[in-house]
Structure formats: C-alpha cells, structure tokens
Amino acid sequence: MEAVAAAIGGVVAVSAAPLALGAMGFTGTGIAAASLAAKMMSAAAIANGGGVAAGSLVATLQSVGVVGLSASTNIILGTVGAVIGALL
Template sequence: MMKRAAAAAVGGALAVGAVPVVLSAMGFTGAGIAASSIAAKMMSAAAIANGGGVSAGSLVATLQSVGAAGLSTSSNILLASVGSVLGACLGNSPSSSLPAEPKAKGDEARENVPQGEPPKSPLKSEKHEE
C-alpha cells in the first residue's frame, strides 16, 4: 500500500513538473516561440493552414499561452490527479519481479551426483596387428 501511495505522489509531482520543461524544450517559452524549434514549425504549419495567421484557441495558441504564463491552479490540480492515478497504476504493476516458472519434480540442479552405472570403456578390437 505504501509503494502505491509513493508511486501516486511521484506520478503527480512528475506530471506537474514535466509540463513546463517539455513545453520549453519544444520552444514554447515565456519570451515567445523560439526560432528553429518544434514550436516554430508548428506555428508555421498552423499559419499556412489558416491563411497567414494562427487562430485563437488553436493548439499552438494554447501551448504558447501555457509556455508563457504557466498552467492555472485548476489545470495543475487536474494534471496532478491524472499523474497520481497513472503513478499508482504503474507502481502497482509487477515490473521485473516476474513469478518463477513451476519446476517439474527432479528438475533441481545437481552437483556431482553419480549416474546409474559408470561409463563403459571403449571397446577393444580383438585383432591385434603386430
């Protein structure tokens, strides 16, 4: 239960903290859209599609607003909630601790256990050439 709660807390904090970092890396900064960035390419495509301007409420406009001013309190709460749920789900899933396969009887490792009878020596030819 504690593992799940910790994963939920980490997921929520990570979701809220990652948004500004990701938007800034994409080029949506507080000073505007960075030149030669993914954001600039998105803005160019949106402007071409709309006949020369970026329409208000479009994805590019919304991301620029968030990049410049940050998320509102209600958006941060919603994002933290979603991140907490995802973190709790991922924290509850088995990662590298897969269940062991059932072993068959007599399948254990053995060390120097003698076999039924010793190996036979090679057969000798009855004809001896001298």
C-alpha cells in the same frame, strides 16, 4: 508504498508538462526560433492564410508557455499522475 508512488507520479506529471512545452519551443519569451513550436506556428499560419488563429492549438500552447498552467489544470495533471503512479 502505493502512497509514495502516487505522490511521485503526481509531482512528475505536474513538473513534466512545462518542461515538455519548453523543450518544444514554447517559452516564456515567445516561440523559440528553429524549434518544433516554430514549425507548428508556420504550418498554422500557412493553413490559416497568414496568421495563427486565436484559440488554436499553437496559440493555446504559446499562452501556456508564457503564463504557465492554471491551478485546475495542475490539479488534473497531478491527479492523473498520482493514479498512474499508484497503479505502477
């Protein structure tokens, strides 16, 4: 039973991250208008004097929204999700 729960936890963790980013407005085609991502981008640009700084949270999330998560990040998410699933 623990192995099944761990497997489910790993799958959920890996698949939920891209879905959550898309729901926030970080899409494969850019930041969606009138989304939380657009509000974050606006705030970051205002705070930075007109542009979003490279390497900032908004820039990183947009990159993940376009390209997806790296293999190492997916492994980490899957491992953490599996541990949490096994504990539940």
